[in-house]
Amino acid sequence: MEELIIQFIRTNPILANYNLTEHDINELAVLLRKHCIATHVEHVVRMVEEVISIDPTMEWKEILAAAAQKIVQFLHADAASIRIFDPETEKLVAFGSYQYYSETGREKVIQSGKSYLVPNILNEPDYMNKDVVKDLGFHSLMAIPIVIKGFLEHEAIIQGTIQLYYKEADKEFDPLEVANAELMARRVSYVLAKKRILDLQKLNIQKEKIVEKIFVKLSHREGIKMKDVFQMMIPELVNIIQVQSCTLFSVSSDRKHVQIELEYPSGQEIHQICCTYAVQDHPYFHALLNDTETRGDFEYERITQSYILIKDPLKSRLSNDDLKRYASRKNVNSVLLIPLAAKNEINYFLVFYAKDRRQEFTEYEIDLLTFFGKEIMKALRIEKLDDVLHDFKNPAVAIAGFAKRTKKLLEKEDIETVKEKLSDYLDIIIQESVRMQELAIYPNI
Numbered sequence: 001m002e003e004l005i006i007q008f009i010r011t012n013p014i015l016a017n018y019n020l021t022e023h024d025i026n027e028l029a030v031l032l033r034k035h036c037i038a039t040h041v042e043h044v045v046r047m048v049e050e051v052i053s054i055d056p057t058m059e060w061k062e063i064l065a066a067a068a069q070k071i072v073q074f075l076h077a078d079a080a081s082i083r084i085f086d087p088e089t090e091k092l093v094a095f096g097s098y099q100y101y102s103e104t105g106r107e108k109v110i111q112s113g114k115s116y117l118v119p120n121i122l123n124e125p126d127y128m129n130k131d132v133v134k135d136l137g138f139h140s141l142m143a144i145p146i147v148i149k150g151f152l153e154h155e156a157i158i159q160g161t162i163q164l165y166y167k168e169a170d171k172e173f174d175p176l177e178v179a180n181a182e183l184m185a186r187r188v189s190y191v192l193a194k195k196r197i198l199d200l201q202k203l204n205i206q207k208e209k210i211v212e213k214i215f216v217k218l219s220h221r222e223g224i225k226m227k228d229v230f231q232m233m234i235p236e237l238v239n240i241i242q243v244q245s246c247t248l249f250s251v252s253s254d255r256k257h258v259q260i261e262l263e264y265p266s267g268q269e270i271h272q273i274c275c276t277y278a279v280q281d282h283p284y285f286h287a288l289l290n291d292t293e294t295r296g297d298f299e300y301e302r303i304t305q306s307y308i309l310i311k312d313p314l315k316s317r318l319s320n321d322d323l324k325r326y327a328s329r330k331n332v333n334s335v336l337l338i339p340l341a342a343k344n345e346i347n348y349f350l351v352f353y354a355k356d357r358r359q360e361f362t363e364y365e366i367d368l369l370t371f372f373g374k375e376i377m378k379a380l381r382i383e384k385l386d387d388v389l390h391d392f393k394n395p396a397v398a399i400a401g402f403a404k405r406t407k408k409l410l411e412k413e414d415i416e417t418v419k420e421k422l423s424d425y426l427d428i429i430i431q432e433s434v435r436m437q438e439l440a441i442y443p444n445i
Helices: 002-011 022-052 060-075 108-112 131-136 175-218 226-238 283-290 321-330 363-412 419-440
Strands: 079-085 092-098 116-118 140-148 158-166 245-251 257-264 276-278 301-303 308-310 332-342 345-355
Touching: 002 022, 022 060, 022 175, 060 079, 060 092, 060 158, 060 175, 140 175, 158 175, 175 363, 226 245, 226 257, 226 363, 283 308, 283 332, 283 345, 321 332, 332 363, 345 363, 363 419
Parallel strands: none
Antiparallel strands: 079 092, 079 158, 116 140, 140 158, 245 257, 245 345, 257 276, 301 308, 308 332, 332 345
């Protein structure tokens, strides 16, 4: 370190005007290292420790706001905002700020992956949000990329940006200032990575609870039907994830109609049970059952293979007049449709409603509810398989028994004297074999 300082002093054109002796240069180098650099390093270490000590159990917005405040204080900025974007859709998924309140979108720093310095916002053509000058008095900014690498192979890298705002116009950003900001960005990434790990752990724990409740509830039940599953499991799901309102629909064999089977909460039905709807009159039903819509995340709806999310029933192109009226009357803010498919055929589906103060379904909730739908179908397939295996048992025992009797007759008796009995035994074996053959192509397993 000291050699680098000495080299800097010797080659600096400003210091060369002072005709420093070799002794002066060495003394100055020691002074800078002991007092200036040591003090700065101590300050940096303290700020790093403060950033990485942010509680990762807080909500994303709270974490980002806390980090923004600490970075503003460390770098003597006037305000800061931190944005996290979805790696697939490039949409803003988390935002936190300190002394700054606009949630504008994806900036140039995300595309380049490099720090982006804007000495004068009004003169920067690539920075579109000029209102920060008029509304907040900010004239310059520094944007630093955030990268959170995936924990699994092929998992997308989450990207974001820290934007620091200054009231000073035509600001000169020195390299040390930029280096410190990039260091803080890496520490923020560390905190957010811990947050993701905790979220994944929490999600897996909740999934394990769902699986446990499903198989405990369905065990030792014979001839169980989807309505039974709904009645048993939805109340259990409330203890894991908040379910305000949910409806179970069945699909007619011709795929042209759907019927309400049950609703939750019981006794507070919002539709008439057994009411039938034409699929063609309800675009969201048609999209779910026939996969006719382009998949993607749009402004008012999200369409995926696993679910359809209507973000705003009053504005979505998948809503019809009935859904809009219902949403207005019942204060429904978002609708989530989850198919319950067997062999890629949807015979039932669940519809969840976010109502009143609950504005939307979080990614965490969507993940749990789609997982619930898949596990329900898996459990029912196992239940049916148990029934089939039980049905296999009787003909298998009969075939084995009469085959042994046939063998004994062939070994001990004259075939002519037992021909009629052998014929009866073989008829039974054939009948039971046909029965097993029919079971082997048992539908809907």
